[in-house]
Amino acid sequence: xxxxxxxxxxxxxxxxxxxxxxxxxxxxxxxxxxxxxxxxxxxxxxxxxxxxxxxxxxxxxxxxxxxxxxxxxxxxxxxxxxxxxxxxxxxxxxxxxxxxxxxxxxxxxxxxxxxxxxxxxxxxxxxxxxxxxxxxxxxxxxxxxxxxxxxxxxxxxxxxxxxxxxxxxxxxxxxxxxxxxxxxxxxxxxxxxxxxxxxxxxxxxxxxxxxxxxxxxxxxxxxxxxxxxxxxxxxxxxxxxxxxxxxxxxxxxxxxxxxxxxxxxxxxxxxxxxxxxxxxxxxxxxxxxxxxxxxxxxxxxxxxxxxxxxxxxxxxxxxxxxxxxxxxxxxxxxxxxxxxxxxxxxxxxxxxxxxxxxxxxxxxxxxxxxxxxxxxxxxxxxxxxxxxxxxxxxxxxxxxxxxxxxxxxxxxxxxxxxxxxxxxxxxxxxxxxxxxxxxxxxxxxxxxxxxxxxxxxxxxxxxxxxxxxxxxxxxxxxxxxxxxxxxxxxxxxxxxxxxxxxxxxxxxxxxxxxxxxxxxxxxxxxxxxxxxxxxxx
Amino acid sequence: xxxxxxxxxxxxxxxxxxxxxxxxxxxxxxxxxxxxxxxxxxxxxxxxxxxxxxxxxxxxxxxxxxxxxxxxxxxxxxxxxxxxxxxxxxxxxxxxxxxxxxxxxxxxxxxxxxxxxxxxxxxxxxxxxxxxxxxxxxxxxxxxxxxxxxxxxxxxxxxxxxxxxxxxxxxxxxxxxxxxxxxxxxxxxxxxxxxxxxxxxxxxxxxxxxxxxxxxxxxxxxxxxxxxxxxxxxxxxxxxxxxxxxxxxxxxxxxxxxxxxxxxxxxxxxxxxxxxxxxxxxxxxxxxxxxxxxxxxxxxxxxxxxxxxxxxxxxxxxxxxxxxxxxxxxxxxxxxxxxxxxxxxxxxxxxxxxxxxxxxxxxxxxxxxxxxxxxxxxxxxxxxxxxxxxxxxxxxxxxxxxxxxxxxxxxxxxxxxxxxxx
Numbered sequence: 001x002x003x004x005x006x007x008x009x010x011x012x013x014x015x016x017x018x019x020x021x022x023x024x025x026x027x028x029x030x031x032x033x034x035x036x037x038x039x040x041x042x043x044x045x046x047x048x049x050x051x052x053x054x055x056x057x058x059x060x061x062x063x064x065x066x067x068x069x070x071x072x073x074x075x076x077x078x079x080x081x082x083x084x085x086x087x088x089x090x091x092x093x094x095x096x097x098x099x100x101x102x103x104x105x106x107x108x109x110x111x112x113x114x115x116x117x118x119x120x121x122x123x124x125x126x127x128x129x130x131x132x133x134x135x136x137x138x139x140x141x142x143x144x145x146x147x148x149x150x151x152x153x154x155x156x157x158x159x160x161x162x163x164x165x166x167x168x169x170x171x172x173x174x175x176x177x178x179x180x181x182x183x184x185x186x187x188x189x190x191x192x193x194x195x196x197x198x199x200x201x202x203x204x205x206x207x208x209x210x211x212x213x214x215x216x217x218x219x220x221x222x223x224x225x226x227x228x229x230x231x232x233x234x235x236x237x238x239x240x241x242x243x244x245x246x247x248x249x250x251x252x253x254x255x256x257x258x259x260x261x262x263x264x265x266x267x268x269x270x271x272x273x274x275x276x277x278x279x280x281x282x283x284x285x286x287x288x289x290x291x292x293x294x295x296x297x298x299x300x301x302x303x304x305x306x307x308x309x310x311x312x313x314x315x316x317x318x319x320x321x322x323x324x325x326x327x328x329x330x331x332x333x334x335x336x337x338x339x340x341x342x343x344x345x346x347x348x349x350x351x352x353x354x355x356x357x358x359x360x361x362x363x364x365x366x367x368x369x370x371x372x373x374x375x376x377x378x379x380x381x382x383x384x385x386x387x388x389x390x391x392x393x394x395x396x397x398x399x400x401x402x403x404x405x406x407x408x409x410x411x412x413x414x415x416x417x418x419x420x421x422x423x424x425x426x427x428x429x430x431x432x433x434x435x436x437x438x439x440x441x442x443x444x445x446x447x448x449x450x451x452x453x454x455x456x457x458x459x460x461x462x463x464x465x466x467x468x469x470x471x472x473x474x475x476x477x478x479x480x481x482x483x484x485x486x487x488x489x490x491x492x493x494x495x496x497x498x499x500x501x502x503x504x505x506x507x508x509x510x511x512x513x514x515x516x517x518x519x520x521x522x523x524x525x526x527x528x529x530x531x532x533x534x535x536x537x
Numbered sequence: 538x539x540x541x542x543x544x545x546x547x548x549x550x551x552x553x554x555x556x557x558x559x560x561x562x563x564x565x566x567x568x569x570x571x572x573x574x575x576x577x578x579x580x581x582x583x584x585x586x587x588x589x590x591x592x593x594x595x596x597x598x599x600x601x602x603x604x605x606x607x608x609x610x611x612x613x614x615x616x617x618x619x620x621x622x623x624x625x626x627x628x629x630x631x632x633x634x635x636x637x638x639x640x641x642x643x644x645x646x647x648x649x650x651x652x653x654x655x656x657x658x659x660x661x662x663x664x665x666x667x668x669x670x671x672x673x674x675x676x677x678x679x680x681x682x683x684x685x686x687x688x689x690x691x692x693x694x695x696x697x698x699x700x701x702x703x704x705x706x707x708x709x710x711x712x713x714x715x716x717x718x719x720x721x722x723x724x725x726x727x728x729x730x731x732x733x734x735x736x737x738x739x740x741x742x743x744x745x746x747x748x749x750x751x752x753x754x755x756x757x758x759x760x761x762x763x764x765x766x767x768x769x770x771x772x773x774x775x776x777x778x779x780x781x782x783x784x785x786x787x788x789x790x791x792x793x794x795x796x797x798x799x800x801x802x803x804x805x806x807x808x809x810x811x812x813x814x815x816x817x818x819x820x821x822x823x824x825x826x827x828x829x830x831x832x833x834x835x836x837x838x839x840x841x842x843x844x845x846x847x848x849x850x851x852x853x854x855x856x857x858x859x860x861x862x863x864x865x866x867x868x869x870x871x872x873x874x875x876x877x878x879x880x881x882x883x884x885x886x887x888x889x890x891x892x893x894x895x896x897x898x899x900x901x902x903x904x905x906x907x908x909x910x911x912x913x914x915x916x917x918x919x920x921x922x923x924x925x926x927x928x929x930x931x932x933x934x935x936x937x938x939x940x941x942x943x944x945x946x947x948x949x950x951x952x953x954x955x956x957x958x959x
Contacts, residue, residue, distance in 0.1 A: 275888070393719065422719035426684050472685075475651070475787050479687025492693055493651065497891055504890035511886045511898055512860040519890075520854040523899075524578050526891070527936035529785050531655035533891050534592050 003196040004030035004162065006361055007182055009169050009211055010203040011035075012042035013145065013347050016152035017354030017373070018201055018361075023161030024376070025362060025369035030195065031153075031161070032184060034168035034207075036456045038149040040271065041205050042347060043459070044306020046228055046253045046262040048239060049073060049081060049143040050348040053088055053113060053136075054246055056105035057098070062325050063109040065349045070139060072351060072374045073148075079379060079404040080148040084254060086140025086239035087121060088113065090133045091290055094244035099134055102243060106138075113138050125236050127292050140239040142255050145347065146459050147405055151378040154407055166452060172200055172214045172339060179338030188452065199361055202341040206271035206307040212341050217334045219341050223271040223307035226263035227280045229510070232301040232467055235259040235292055242291060249287030256401075257466075258301060261288045271307035276509045280305075299514045302469065302506030311343035326353045328360060338364065379407045386412055393418040393425050398433035405462065406438065414441050428480060429473035431466020436480055439463060443486050454478065454499040469503045471522045475530075493532060500526060541565040541810070543956050544830060544843040546817045546870065547857065549574020551927030551945035551952075552849030553800045553809075558625065558953035559847075560807035567841060568804070569815040569832055572855055573797065575941075580759065580785050581792030583626065583637065584935070585619075585658030585943030586611065587644055592893050592937070595656050598641045608876065608900075608932030610944045613907045614951055616641065619943075622950035626659060633799045635765035638662055648756060649785040650686055652694025658943050661792060663761055663770040668780035669695070672754035674704040676779070678745070681711040682723040685787055686758035695756075708748040710741055728760040729791035732769045742776035751778035759786045765799035820846075820871050827920045830870070845922040845956035848873075848903075848911075849949065852928030858902060866901045868929065873911045873919060876931040877901045895934035902931030908955040909948055922959045924952035 008018050011033030022029040033039070052066035074081050090099050106113040113136040121135040122128050153163055166187035173181045173194070181196045202219070204211045212219035234254050242250035248264045261284055281303050289295040311327055326345030331337075340360055345353045355371045362369065382403045390399045393415065403411050417437040418425045424437035442460045454477055457463055463477060464470035478496050481487045487495075500522065507515060526532045541564075545556045548570025560566045586598040589605055598611065598619065605612045611619060619641055630637040639645050639659040646654040647664040654666050669675055675695070677688035688707045696705065712731050717723045731737035749755060755773075761783055762769040774781050783792065804811065814835055821829040821840065829842040850857030850870065858875070859867045864885055866875045878884075878900040886898055906912050909924040927945040928935065935941030 278885075418719070423682055425719035426682075426722050472787060476685065476687075478651075479690040482690035482693055483687045485689075487693065492690060493653065496651070501890050508886045508888070508890075512862050512865075516853045516860045516898065520852065520899075521578070523890070523896070523936040524575065524854065525787050528584075528939065528941060529578070529580050529655070529787070529790075530649045530651050531653050531939070532651065533893075534588075534595075534653070 001181070001194055001196050004028050005197065005365060006030070006199045006201060007032060007195060007197045008201045008203055010205055010207070011037040011149070011163070011165065012040050012203070012205050013149055013350035014205065014342055014345065014353055015203040016149045016156070017350045018203055018342075018357050019161045019163070020152045020156040021354045021358035021371055021373050022361060023156040023159035024372050025358065025367055026159070027362070027365065027367055029156075029161050031163045032167045032169055032182070033163070033165045034187065036165050036453075036459060037153065037163070038146050038459060040207070041306040041309065042149060043145045044228075044274070044304055045145065045226065045347060046251055046260045047143055047145055047255055048251060048253045049141040050346065051086060051138040051140045052109055052111045053086070053102075053106060053138045053140070054241060056109055056111060057102050058246065059325065060105065060109055063105070063111065065352055067109060067111045067139070069349045069352055070141065073143065073348070074141065076374065076377050077143070077148055077151065078377070079407070080144045080151060082142040082255070084140070084142050084238050086138045086241060087125070088136045088138060088241045088243040089121070089128070089291060090135075090243035091129065092131055092133055093290065094133070094242060096133070098244055103136075111138065125238060125240070127235050127294060128240065129291055129293050134243065136243065140241070142239065142253050143347070144255070150460065151407060155376075155378045169211065169214070172211075174215070174336055174338070177335055177337055179336065199338045199340075199364055201357060201361060202339070203357070206309040208309060208341050208343050212331075215331070215336055215339060217331050217336065219329060219343060220312050221343050222310045222312060223268050224310045225266045225268040225273065225305050225307050227276050227284065227303065227305040228260050228262035229281060229284055229303050230301045231259045231261065232299040233257070233259060235295070235298055240291060249284040250291070252288070252291065268307065274305050275505065276303040276305050278509045281509050300510040301467070302503070303509045304506045309343055328357055330360060382408055382411060386415060389419070390415050394435070395427065395433050401433065402438060405460070406441070410441055414438050417441065428476045429461070429463040429466065431468050432462040434461045434463045434473070439477055439480055440484060443481060444484070454495055455502055458499070464499065464503060469507060469518060469522070470500055471518065471525060474499050475525075496526070497532060538829060538840045538842050540842040541567045542844050543567075543847060543953070544569070544841055545847045545849060546830065547574070547849030547851060547855075548572065548811070549849060549851055549855065549927065549945070550576065550579075550796075550800070550942055551949035552847070553804055554626075554946055555847045555849060555926060555949035555953040555956070556809045557629065557800065557803050557807055558950055559957055560804065560809045562957060564957060566808070567810040567812060567843070569812045569817050571814065571816045574851065575854065576793035576797040577789040579793055579942055580790035581661065581794075581796040582647065582657040582664065582785075583639070583659035583942040583946055584656075584939040585623075585641055587656035587939040588937060595644055597643050598658070598943070606932065608904070610930045610933055610948055613905060613909075614947050615907070618951050619947040622947040623659065625950055626946055629803060630799060633765060633803055635661065635767065635795065635799050647785055648691070648695065648782060650691055650758065650787065652691045652698060654698055655785060656939055661795070662767065663781070663783050664785070664792070665782045668754045668782055669699050669756070672703065672780065674706065674750065674753035675699070676749050676753055676755045677705065677707045678755060678757045679707055679709040680723070680728050680758070680760070681709055682714055682718040683712075683725065683728060683758070684722045685725050691756065691784060708745065710744045712737070713740070724789075725758060725760055725786055725791060726763065726789055728758070729763045732760055733762050733764060738769060738772050742773060745773070745777055749777050749779060753779045755779045755781045757781060757783050759783045759791050761791070763791050763794045763798070765795040765802070817870050822920065825918060825921050827871070827923050845924065845959040847924050847926060847952045847956055848929055849926045850929060852902065855928075857929050860898070868903055871911070871920065871923065873903045873925070874913045875901060876904045878931075895937045899934040899936065900932060903929050904931055909952040910955060922956075924955045926952045
């Protein structure tokens with residue numbers, strides 16, 4: 001039977017943080033994820049590394065945690081963070097009394113909020129409304145959720161941490177009140193087997209209640225759905241928050257060439273309910289256009305949503321009132337030793353959450369090492385010589401992007417491929433500048449882990465995430481996999497359809513303007529020309 | 538103000554076809570265009586109709602025209618007019634030395650780059666899946682460095698559609714484009730242009746002769762030249778002593794370019810005036826008659842009068858129809874009445890991108906009568922000297938049905954006929 005001292009359930013930010021922390025302390029740890037890494041809430045949010053400004057008034061503790069973690073993540077995860085800074089903007093609609101309260105609260109949590117003239121703010125961000133009454137600069141930043149998680153995994157692996165994706169835990173087994181193993185099922189083969197362990201960490205985010213349910217221990221996690229819109233433009237260079245009591249649709253976050261507007265808050269039955277409606281988009285647009293009046297002039301790339309794992313001890317509480325701080329539940333109190341759940345929290349504080357959980361676990365397994373995750377960088381810096389070498393083969397503006405998304409060793413491998421096999425320099429995804437060498441690296445290299453589907457490749461390379469949303473690169477990626485004999489038993493047609501459907505899911509609620517154009521091109525190619533749905537005479 | 542008999546707005550397949558039809562009958566025709574239509578997407582085939590209602594049951598237009606909804610352009614046109622348009626195209630392509638084949642009576646199946654088969658209506662003879670069924674050995678031709686075609690992908694699915702019992706072999710031709718490899722990438726058009734040239738044809742044939750045994754079937758990507766001629770096809774066929782076919786590829790499609798060139802040659806021959814980079818901005822209308830259109834060219838605006846006008850600006854893709862918001866569709870030049878099939882939000886776009894249901898948004902468009910004259914909800918003519926063609930029309934989902942260029946052809950032919958009677 002397979003064995004690990006500690007099993008971590010859930011491949012989101014919290015799970016990978018715990019994996020890394022424990023691995024760095026020398027613990028034999030394995031992470032199990034039911035689908036692909038970062039497939040849940042950790043990638044379905046606006047990608048904001050909070051300065052704490054948003055929580056300063058309501059929850060000073062959370063605000064303080066944010067600014068401290070913000071400073072740490074900028075340091076250890078600099079390849080995932082774009083230090084854009086942020087604005088808090090008060091509009092005429094917003095309560096001036098709240099501004100005073102907020103300025104005071106920021107001081108209290110040691111968050112530098114520097115007031116600037118609204119005219120100056122408008123000069124810096126020309127799309128911003130000129131109706132702003134007050135503007136403050138805060139150290140918000142944009143953070144790439146996918147990359148952050150992958151780099152945590154990469155770091156953990158260097159210390160012996162293990163990861164299995166597409167491996168769903170279906171039972172937590174115990175004997176005499178002590179956890180002994182988990183039973184898992186392989187998503188593709190449906191095969192079931194056990195993995196022996198001493199401790200199980202439930203870091204399943206909005207699925208945490210379901211996982212705890214295997215042991216009949218109630219963990220009251222309420223999935224709270226947040227909807228977001230991705231625009232195909234960098235509308236603002238800075239993060240822009242409304243300076244008012246936290247509400248819907250009041251945060252804009254730029255990422256590379258796009259901008260994300262979010263979010264909403266709605267209690268849902270299942271975290272898997274991720275189909276956005278047009279009404280939700282319209283609702284966000286109406287709020288968003290107060291901050292950026294020309295918002296409707298920008299093409300929407302797609303809309304998406306994720307579930308916050310809001311925890312409440314009381315089954316009655318719902319929505320924004322529920323704490324976004326985190327809790328660690330040691331289920332020894334519920335009569336099961338070797339099982340703990342971590343609930344709630346936010347992406348910005350994932351490292352701190354992981355540290356606290358790892359402390360608890362180490363207490364049980366008699367490990368006395370201290371946490372070092374705040375000191376050591378996630379991935380080593382890219383060798384400057386590699387960057388130089390890469391410039392020979394990569395489209396020049398793609399070099400840094402590729403370097404940071406691939407990380408040191410993979411980047412080296414890709415450059416090597418391009419050097420020795422010029423054919424692999426072909427650009428498969430022109431929107432995001434992804435080369436064949438890169439896709440091959442991700443698909444082939446077992447160490448980068450587990451790319452089973454085109455969507456898995458997308459999450460690691462950004463293939464298909466740009467302007468054309470997969471219209472050209474779906475075919476090319478599949479062709480490339482076939483050419484390199486990497487499709488194994490895949491049904492190539494079904495795979496392409498699944499991938500395009502996943503892209504369309506985010507597009508279908510925003511079917512107007514140039515977005516319809518893009519869909520017509522996509523349909524024209526795959527349905528009209530290639531008859532992807534049929535064609536058996 | 539400049540004047541002519543017929544003004545055609547739009548330079549895609551329906552625009553240029555209607556211009557040719559009218560010009561061939563001696564009318565003075567001016568065509569304005571801003572883009573080049575979807576020639577290089579559609580791939581040069583004239584799909585007429587294959588799936589009227591259900592993707593699992595294919596049917597020729599002749600067999601299903603009676604079952605189509607009343608809003609469908611073919612229902613408005615009727616089979617006879619479609620047949621007349623088809624006859625026109627077959628004769629035209631023959632005259633121009635690149636004869637198309639096919640009819641409204643039967644479907645012709647064509648292999649694609651992903652190994653599926655696609656049913657079409659009118660086609661150049663270099664597209665034919667029948668040869669794959671007849672052969673024992675199928676060779677799939679790859680070109681070294683070529684992006685956008687992967688013979689391994691074609692092969693994988695072909696084995697399912699044509700059968701595993703045949704021998705499949707991938708053969709690679711080197712087009713000697715080392716300078717492009719690892720640089721700007723080798724595209725389908727590069728190979729097609731290489732094969733336009735005598736040296737390229739010779740080199741390719743020589744390389745293949747060493748790899749391919751006679752009597753087999755050979756599948757090429759869509760690269761057999763960019764000009765409307767069977768020269769490359771004939772040469773390869775006789776050099777290899779094999780049956781050959783091209784496979785439909787993702788855009789840009791060389792065969793679309795061939796059709797585009799053929800139609801442009803014909804348009805020039807019959808004296809169509811083509812004004813490039815000309816965007817028609819608005820129309821000057823008196824009561825129910827269009828007097829003239831205002832055209833924005835390079836830095837200038839001009840007004841053009843005509844006896845009749847043909848609208849061929851296409852759908853969403855080309856900007857002939859704009860979606861302002863869910864369910865709100867606009868025809869931006871004449872602001873013609875638009876029929877939207879769905880009223881509710883969730884009926885505007887299907888949950889599945891590809892399914893056995895037509896996409897509601899794809900069915901929105903201008904309503905016309907049997908003359909292709911735009912009409913309002915009461916069936917009254919809106920502008921009696923304007924005629925509407927192709928994807929401007931409501932009532933058909935060309936991707937689902939595989940009917941795009943067929944509707945374009947038939948409606949363009951009818952629009953030209955109607956325009957000449959004004």
